[in-house]
Amino acid sequence: MRPPTSLKKEFLKKWIMGLQLCSSSKKEMSFLERKKAIKLSADVAMASARNATTRWSRALISNASKDDSNKGLVECILGPESESLKRASMSLVLCNKRNRSKKILRKSCSIRRARKSSSQMVMASSIAKRLVKKRTQVLKSLVPGGGSMSEFSLIEETLDYILSLRAQVDVMRHLANATELLNRK
Amino acid sequence: MQPCSREMQAINSLLNPSQISLQDLQNGHHHHHHHQHQQQQQHQHHPQIPNPSQIQLPNTHFDSSSHDDFLEQMLSTLPSWSDLPANPKSPWELNASNPISMPSNKSRDLSDDTTPSNPDNVQFAFDESAMLASKLRQHQISGNSSAAKSALMLQQQLLLSRGVAMGRSPSNGSGAGESGLLQLPLSLSNGDSCLVDRSQNDVVDGSSSFKSPNQGGDGSVQALYNGFAGALHGSGQASNQAQNFHHPQGGSMQAQNYGAPATVMNQTPATGSAGGAPAQPRQRVRARRGQATDPHSIAERLRRERIAERMKALQELVPNANKTDKASMLDEIIDYVKFLQLQVKVLSMSRLGGAAAVAPLVADMSSEGGGDCIQASGTSGPTGGRATNGTQTTTSNDSLTVTEHQVAKLMEEDMGSAMQYLQGKGLCLMPISLATAISTTTCHSRNPMVAAAAVAASNINNGSHTHPLLPNSNADGPSSPSMSVLTVQSATMGNGLADAPVKDAASVSKP
Numbered sequence: 001m002r003p004p005t006s007l008k009k010e011f012l013k014k015w016i017m018g019l020q021l022c023s024s025s026k027k028e029m030s031f032l033e034r035k036k037a038i039k040l041s042a043d044v045a046m047a048s049a050r051n052a053t054t055r056w057s058r059a060l061i062s063n064a065s066k067d068d069s070n071k072g073l074v075e076c077i078l079g080p081e082s083e084s085l086k087r088a089s090m091s092l093v094l095c096n097k098r099n100r101s102k103k104i105l106r107k108s109c110s111i112r113r114a115r116k117s118s119s120q121m122v123m124a125s126s127i128a129k130r131l132v133k134k135r136t137q138v139l140k141s142l143v144p145g146g147g148s149m150s151e152f153s154l155i156e157e158t159l160d161y162i163l164s165l166r167a168q169v170d171v172m173r174h175l176a177n178a179t180e181l182l183n184r185k
Numbered sequence: 186m187q188p189c190s191r192e193m194q195a196i197n198s199l200l201n202p203s204q205i206s207l208q209d210l211q212n213g214h215h216h217h218h219h220h221q222h223q224q225q226q227q228h229q230h231h232p233q234i235p236n237p238s239q240i241q242l243p244n245t246h247f248d249s250s251s252h253d254d255f256l257e258q259m260l261s262t263l264p265s266w267s268d269l270p271a272n273p274k275s276p277w278e279l280n281a282s283n284p285i286s287m288p289s290n291k292s293r294d295l296s297d298d299t300t301p302s303n304p305d306n307v308q309f310a311f312d313e314s315a316m317l318a319s320k321l322r323q324h325q326i327s328g329n330s331s332a333a334k335s336a337l338m339l340q341q342q343l344l345l346s347r348g349v350a351m352g353r354s355p356s357n358g359s360g361a362g363e364s365g366l367l368q369l370p371l372s373l374s375n376g377d378s379c380l381v382d383r384s385q386n387d388v389v390d391g392s393s394s395f396k397s398p399n400q401g402g403d404g405s406v407q408a409l410y411n412g413f414a415g416a417l418h419g420s421g422q423a424s425n426q427a428q429n430f431h432h433p434q435g436g437s438m439q440a441q442n443y444g445a446p447a448t449v450m451n452q453t454p455a456t457g458s459a460g461g462a463p464a465q466p467r468q469r470v471r472a473r474r475g476q477a478t479d480p481h482s483i484a485e486r487l488r489r490e491r492i493a494e495r496m497k498a499l500q501e502l503v504p505n506a507n508k509t510d511k512a513s514m515l516d517e518i519i520d521y522v523k524f525l526q527l528q529v530k531v532l533s534m535s536r537l538g539g540a541a542a543v544a545p546l547v548a549d550m551s552s553e554g555g556g557d558c559i560q561a562s563g564t565s566g567p568t569g570g571r572a573t574n575g576t577q578t579t580t581s582n583d584s585l586t587v588t589e590h591q592v593a594k595l596m597e598e599d600m601g602s603a604m605q606y607l608q609g610k611g612l613c614l615m616p617i618s619l620a621t622a623i624s625t626t627t628c629h630s631r632n633p634m635v636a637a638a639a640v641a642a643s644n645i646n647n648g649s650h651t652h653p654l655l656p657n658s659n660a661d662g663p664s665s666p667s668m669s670v671l672t673v674q675s676a677t678m679g680n681g682l683a684d685a686p687v688k689d690a691a692s693v694s695k696p
Contacts, residue, residue, distance in 0.1 A: 039533035128512060135515035142522045152488065155495040158518060162502050165525035172532040 007049055008167045014045035015171070040064060046168045056157050057164075059145020 018041030044064050047057035139154060140146035143161050146154055496514055500507075503521045508514050 036533075039530060042529060042533060131512040132515060135512060135519060138519050139515060139522070142519060142526070152492050152495065155492060155499065158522065159495065159499055159502065162499075162518075162522060162525065165522070165529065166502075169525060169528045169532065172529065176532060 007164065008171050010049040011042075011045050011164075011167055012171050012175075014048055015042050018042075018045055042168060042172060046164050049164070054157060054160050055149065055153070056144045056146065056161050063144065 019038065021041075043060055047060040047064075136151060136154065139158060140149065143154065143157055146157060149157060496511065499518060500514065503514075503517050505517055508517065
């Protein structure tokens with residue numbers, strides 16, 4: 001894991017760059033748009049800070065660049081290596097689809113198998129397993145690009161994602177505080 | 186459950202040499218002291234003891250006992266040994282009164298007596314099941330149903346303690362085992378033959394699934410219960426039992442356990458290798474206790490260990506992560522991720538270099554797919570409330586957003602009217618510092634909280650605090666010194682995160 005401060009610095013740099021781009025492109029944005037732009041630039045900056053080494057960051061970037069209106073912003077933030085990153089994220093999407101179809105097949109088979117062995121005795125453990133499964137599903141939906149990860153990689157990705165989110169929140173809050181103080185003065 | 190506990194103690198004391206689980210030892214110690222007297226009485230009632238050969242073992246070995254008083258008791262309670270179908274309780278009780286402090290002697294003597302060529306402790310445990318099985322058979326023959334039931338209890342205890350000692354997750358094993366224990370007597374009393382079928386299936390599954398020691402531990406223990414229950418019902422299998430029990434299953438001790446019921450049912454081949462005399466030790470890799478040597482199970486074990494590592498790393502990141510349970514850990518992680526995402530969202534809405542009106546902000550929140558801010562922060566609900574939480578948040582979302590709309594509009598005009606409107610709804614505005622104080626003192630109930638959406642009251646107020654909208658009775662949100670940045674606090678998070686990065690909060694929460 002990178003030390004958090006360097007992560008924060010990178011994130012800050014890229015985010016501010018993104019913000020500048022946003023404000024320069026559109027003079028008068030509604031609040032909604034502004035919020036979206038800020039969030040988008042923050043997210044992309046955070047993802048790019050990882051340089052697409054993690055799956056969630058790649059997924060984030062690919063999601064962000066799907067939308068045409070955001071594309072320009074994303075490209076600018078990503079900088080020179082944007083093309084390679086995009087290609088990496090595209091490939092991720094493709095193999096996601098493949099994994100998804102495999103998983104559907106596997107699930108249908110396992111459901112049939114599971115019904116056979118249902119009895120009172122094993123209920124406790126199966127309940128626990130079901131709970132865990134449900135929650136991993138929820139977690140998969142939360143973490144970007146988590147739909148096609150194994151359990152182990154999901155946990156790893158979550159780890160990284162939580163770290164980056166934390167850093168992001170810290171930086172954003174400090175920036176907000178700073179701007180507010182400045183504005184007050 | 187007097188007999189049960191006695192049996193338990195008996196089994197425990199017997200199994201101590203082979204399994205040496207500390208728990209059993211302690212249990213044995215406890216019961217041992219308590220039930221000594223009752224055993225003596227019992228001995229009087231049941232003078233008949235099954236196999237003299239079997240009783241020889243404890244006797245000879247009691248000679249070497251260091252506790253003379255126990256020895257005297259033993260000898261006094263050994264009346265005629267000639268009669269066969271006897272109460273299975275007695276030999277176990279004899280053994281039970283044996284001091285627990287000498288497990289090694291016991292194992293040595295017993296194993297020596299029964300299987301001279303095999304000094305392994307594992308065989309000793311195996312022979313217990315053989316003895317038990319033979320007793321079961323005898324009781325079946327004698328048609329003594331109550332005794333059979335007690336024998337079954339014995340077996341259950343045996344299996345239970347085995348499940349307890351079975352390595353990986355003893356809590357799981359014993360938990361599952363105990364549920365099986367409780368349910369089995371019930372099913373016995375019903376006495377339906379369908380149990381046999383089910384048990385057979387379970388044995389199939391149990392033996393096939395014990396590749397992973399964890400699951401196998403549970404499933405096979407259940408299978409053992411079912412197996413013996415079925416054995417009680419099926420009279421025709423009685424003769425098979427004793428012989429089948431003498432199959433050495435080789436491999437791990439579990440394999441032996443699983444092999445016994447499997448052969449009893451005559452349905453499934455033991456996944457170990459069956460056959461042969463009990464005395465021959467197999468030329469197999471002796472796995473560590475509680476773990477199989479199967480490549481599949483090894484791979485699974487590795488995988489599980491990796492996952493456990495990662496979960497530990499996550500535990501340090503996520504607050505409130507002192508849970509040992511995987512499901513609750515996942516719950517906490519999910520909560521935290523949602524919370525962080527919500528924070529990012531709210532922070533991006535804050536006044537980064539410009540004033541903004543509240544109405545667009547509120548409108549924005551409502552437009553985001555039914556207020557996913559609110560929804561996201563509604564994860565402050567309890568672990569069990571996930572599904573319900575979702576539905577509740579969707580229903581309360583609308584009401585919340587409507588309220589917020591109204592309040593925002595009113596606030597623009599006049600704070601007084603806004604306050605009145607809120608009070609009519611049963612909500613109130615309060616400064617965040619007060620909200621914090623209340624939240625820290627209130628214990629957070631485990632009702633699904635729809636909690637926190639951010640209201641940019643500060644923007645309108647132009648003041649230094651943000652005002653959360655709160656219901657009168659319940660409040661939340663950590664403290665905030667005068668900051669007008671919006672962040673969102675979910676209920677449980679607010680209470681849990683002492684050192685949270687969130688310093689300021691504006692929150693709307695409902696009980």
